[in-house]
Amino acid sequence: MERVLSVESLVTRFGAQVVHDGVSFGVERGEVLALIGGSGSGKSVLLREIIGLVRPTAGRIELLGTDVWQSEPYAMDELRGHFGVLFQDGALFSSLTVAENVAVPFVEHTDLPRDLIAPLVGFKLALVGLPPDAGAKFPAQLSGGMRKRAALARALALEPDLLFLDEPTSGLDPVGAREFYRLLRALADSLGLTVFFLTHDLDMLVAIADRVIALAAGRVIADGSVAAVRKSEDPWLQEYFASRA
Amino acid sequence: MQENLPTSASWIERKVEDDSDVLYLTGVWRLANVAAISGRLRELGLHARTRFVLDGSKLETLDTAAGFILLRHLADVGCTQAMVSARGFDARYQRLLELVHERMTTPPSAAHSGHQGLLPRVGATVFAVVRMLKMHVDFVGVVMLELLSLVRRPGRFRAKETVSQFEAVCIDAVPIVALVNFLIGVVIAYVLGVQAQRYGATLFVADGIALGICRELSPILSSVLVAGRSGAAFTAQIGTMKVEDEIDAISTLGLSPIQVLVIPRLVALMVALPLLVFVGDAAGIAGGLLVGNWQLDIAPQVFMDRVHAALELRHFVIGIAKAPVFAVVVAIIACGMGLQVSRDARSLGQNTTSTVVQCIVWVIILDAAFAVAFQRMRI
Numbered sequence: 174m175e176r177v178l179s180v181e182s183l184v185t186r187f188g189a190q191v192v193h194d195g196v197s198f199g200v201e202r203g204e205v206l207a208l209i210g211g212s213g214s215g216k217s218v219l220l221r222e223i224i225g226l227v228r229p230t231a232g233r234i235e236l237l238g239t240d241v242w243q244s245e246p247y248a249m250d251e252l253r254g255h256f257g258v259l260f261q262d263g264a265l266f267s268s269l270t271v272a273e274n275v276a277v278p279f280v281e282h283t284d285l286p287r288d289l290i291a292p293l294v295g296f297k298l299a300l301v302g303l304p305p306d307a308g309a310k311f312p313a314q315l316s317g318g319m320r321k322r323a324a325l326a327r328a329l330a331l332e333p334d335l336l337f338l339d340e341p342t343s344g345l346d347p348v349g350a351r352e353f354y355r356l357l358r359a360l361a362d363s364l365g366l367t368v369f370f371l372t373h374d375l376d377m378l379v380a381i382a383d384r385v386i387a388l389a390a391g392r393v394i395a396d397g398s399v400a401a402v403r404k405s406e407d408p409w410l411q412e413y414f415a416s417r418a
Numbered sequence: 419m420q421e422n423l424p425t426s427a428s429w430i431e432r433k434v435e436d437d438s439d440v441l442y443l444t445g446v447w448r449l450a451n452v453a454a455i456s457g458r459l460r461e462l463g464l465h466a467r468t469r470f471v472l473d474g475s476k477l478e479t480l481d482t483a484a485g486f487i488l489l490r491h492l493a494d495v496g497c498t499q500a501m502v503s504a505r506g507f508d509a510r511y512q513r514l515l516e517l518v519h520e521r522m523t524t525p526p527s528a529a530h531s532g533h534q535g536l537l538p539r540v541g542a543t544v545f546a547v548v549r550m551l552k553m554h555v556d557f558v559g560v561v562m563l564e565l566l567s568l569v570r571r572p573g574r575f576r577a578k579e580t581v582s583q584f585e586a587v588c589i590d591a592v593p594i595v596a597l598v599n600f601l602i603g604v605v606i607a608y609v610l611g612v613q614a615q616r617y618g619a620t621l622f623v624a625d626g627i628a629l630g631i632c633r634e635l636s637p638i639l640s641s642v643l644v645a646g647r648s649g650a651a652f653t654a655q656i657g658t659m660k661v662e663d664e665i666d667a668i669s670t671l672g673l674s675p676i677q678v679l680v681i682p683r684l685v686a687l688m689v690a691l692p693l694l695v696f697v698g699d700a701a702g703i704a705g706g707l708l709v710g711n712w713q714l715d716i717a718p719q720v721f722m723d724r725v726h727a728a729l730e731l732r733h734f735v736i737g738i739a740k741a742p743v744f745a746v747v748v749a750i751i752a753c754g755m756g757l758q759v760s761r762d763a764r765s766l767g768q769n770t771t772s773t774v775v776q777c778i779v780w781v782i783i784l785d786a787a788f789a790v791a792f793q794r795m796r797i
Contacts, residue, residue, distance in 0.1 A: 296486045313760060332481040363510075364517075
């Protein structure tokens with residue numbers, strides 16, 4: 174097993190407010206890992222720190238062998254080609270069509286000729302289950318589920334080793350959500366992806382997560398398989414898993 | 419992290435075994451090498467006459483992009499699924515190829531956000547302008563109806579919001595309006611003075627300043643400044659609220675977005691702009707007076723006497739009276755454009771730009787119309 178992400182005694186403070194108070198965990202290649210926690214438990218901040226958007230107060234984050242906060246900018250640029258991020262509402266560029274959105278990573282980070290990019294973009298859209306005519310549409314013309322799929326296609330464009338997702342099923346109806354996380358699991362299995370996602374969605378957690386990390390009061394309160402975490406004594410986790418039978 | 423070295427520059431070794439074509443995939447089949455792989459595939463000149471066997475035993479890595487390029491090429495040369503088989507692949511890559519094959523059957527789409535020809539663009543623009551004019555007329559009607567309903571129920575008028583808007587559009591704008599009009603007064607007095615000196619008629623600079631500033635320049639300049647300052651702000655504020663669904667929230671709470679958002683801004687601007695024009699008048703005349711004193715040796719007392727003699731009340735009133743009309747134009751366009759913002763980042767920017775341009779153009783068109791009309795009426 175190869176460790177692709179390790180977080181060591183991470184501390185984050187915003188003024189007097191302590192968000193993380195010594196968070197540590199590691200992620201092995203090929204794992205599908207869920208990060209859960211109540212609203213305000215610092216999940217999103219942790220994700221932003223891992224992908225290099227918010228600087229932690231102290232601690233170490235190593236992603237694919239690169240220290241995210243100690244490396245030279247060029248090392249981070251190199252690293253960015255190896256992970257994809259799906260933001261909560263997709264974060265597609267609203268002034269570009271879906272096909273152009275997916276083409277952005279190809280155009281910016283590869284030297285592929287245009288006549289190769291076009292079919293690759295079409296394939297990526299098909300890979301995430303979008304109909305062929307979706308490519309010509311603007312993000313505002315798509316439903317929430319289709320926007321997420323298009324954003325997933327963009328996140329997968331450069332064949333990342335790691336995929337980060339922020340609330341991948343929020344705003345989707347239960348049927349759409351189920352389709353979406355099944356697609357994720359299928360892609361993770363076929364592509365050998367490591368998937369790290371934040372969620373409140375218990376169904377998704379049970380259906381696809383290999384491992385769950387629960388965050389509360391700035392610390393990791395549980396780390397293990399869904400079954401193991403479910404047995405935890407922690408009152409918040411008990412309440413969380415009791416919310417659906 | 420990634421072994422990008424082209425361990426084998428050939429990517430594919432082709433051998434004929436039994437009666438089938440065996441393609442040994444070699445090396446690192448990753449996105450970075452897709453262009454080279456694609457070139458190599460074309461170079462091989464495959465034909466769909468025989469069965470193909472894909473052998474993955476010499477493969478180092480494979481990703482979906484490379485897999486897609488391979489399978490697409492085979493499909494392009496006419497291979498059906500029955501004609502291609504795979505062997506020797508790592509279980510992971512086997513699954514990956516199956517996934518690629520399953521998904522690639524949908525034809526690729528590659529559309530660009532249009533580059534239209536000149537004629538369609540001209541046509542589309544004309545229709546867009548006509549639509550926009552119609553929308554403004556509609557909006558004037560809507561605002562009038564809401565105003566009438568306010569007259570019947572004056573208790574619903576939002577005085578507090580109106581006052582806070584007044585502060586933003588009037589009080590906060592005083593320095594910039596005063597500065598711009600003052601400088602214009604200085605410039606005009608200077609240019610006029612140089613000409614007037616030749617005829618020994620320097621005193622008439624005061625007439626020119628008083629008339630020009632009060633009747634035309636201050637109303638126009640103040641309105642243009644307000645269009646750029648407050649018009650853009652109205653569109654951006656209301657547009658952002660639209661994007662965040664706040665407008666819908668106002669409606670569902672049983673309030674009228676027009677009464678809550680538009681009418682306070684409209685009223686505030688109608689009160690504010692005449693006052694700003696007055697500030698502009700004073701600042702412009704002060705600018706002229708300063709240049710008259712320093713450059714043209716006109717004593718301030720004499721300059722002001724001339725201003726009193728030349729500036730009949732009607733000129734001053736015409737200048738001030740145009741201001742509320744301009745205010746209505748700016749407020750209606752700015753609020754209307756704000757409510758038209760759609761849910762994307764580009765639309766907000768486009769509408770804000772469009773507001774400023776439309777407001778300035780309309781202010782100038784209306785001012786020209788006023789100038790002609792007043793001339794005909796001999797006032």
